Each structure stands twice: as C-alpha cells, then as structure tokens.
Amino acid sequence: QVQLVESGGGLVQAGGSLKLSCVVSGRMFSIASMGWYRQAPGKQRELVARIGPGEYTNYADSVKGRFTISRDNAKKTVYLQMNSLKPEDTSVYYCNYYPSIAGYWGQGTQVTVSS
Numbered sequence: 001q002v003q004l005v006e007s008g009g010g011l012v013q014a015g016g017s018l019k020l021s022c023v024v025s026g027r028m029f030s031i032a033s034m035g036w037y038r039q040a041p042g043k044q045r046e047l048v049a050r051i052g053p054g055e056y057t058n059y060a061d062s063v064k065g066r067f068t069i070s071r072d073n074a075k076k077t078v079y080l081q082m083n084s085l086k087p088e089d090t091s092v093y094y095c096n097y098y099p100s101i102a103g104y105w106g107q108g109t110q111v112t113v114s115s
C-alpha cells in the first residue's frame with residue numbers, strides 16, 4: 001500500500017524559510033510526477049508545485065520565485081523549499097502524485113507564517 005508522509009512544517013516569521021519533505025513508499029516513485037498541495041481554512045486545496053520524473057517543474061504564480069520543488073529518487077522523497085514566506089502561505093501542506101490520487105492524501109504538515 002502506498003503511503004505519503006509529510007514533515008518539516010512549523011511556525012515561522014514572515015520572510016523566513018522552511019523545507020518540507022515527503023517520503024513515498026510506492027515502488028514507482030522514480031517514474032511518477034509528484035506535487036505539493038496546500039489547503040488553508042475555508043479554502044479549496046490547491047496545487048503549489050509539481051515535478052516530473054525528468055525533473056520538469058511548474059509552480060503556482062503565487063509561489064513562483066520563492067518556492068523550489070525537488071526530488072531524490074534514491075530516497076523516494078520529494079522536497080519543497082519555501083523562502084520569503086508570507087502570512088498568506090499559512091496552510092496545511094500535502095504531497096501527492098500529480099495528478100493527485102484521492103486515496104493517497106496523508107496527514108499533511110502545518111505551516112504557519114506570522115506577520
């Protein structure tokens with residue numbers, strides 16, 4: 001059974017940085033596209049960044065230039081480096097495949113940015 005476990009969230013001041021990690025147990029990780037998503041209270045879940053098996057990357061306009069997605073296939077881990085954080089980045093962050101698979105959402109990791 002595939003599991004995705006996120007970590008690395010926390011409380012940070014505006015302008016600060018955090019690096020999220022997501023360990024994936026699936027066997028096909030190296031050939032899968034992966035995404036980081038987030039959901040703020042009262043809002044729909046949105047795609048933040050995605051990375052293909054060939055390391056093609058794409059970002060939401062709101063995070064472009066501030067966030068960087070990367071992957072380590074040997075560790076079956078996808079990362080999200082978040083710099084210049086803003087209060088509006090406050091959300092629960094999740095990783096999943098891209099496109100997302102409904103049954104594979106994990107617990108997520110809370111990111112809170114104080115002003």
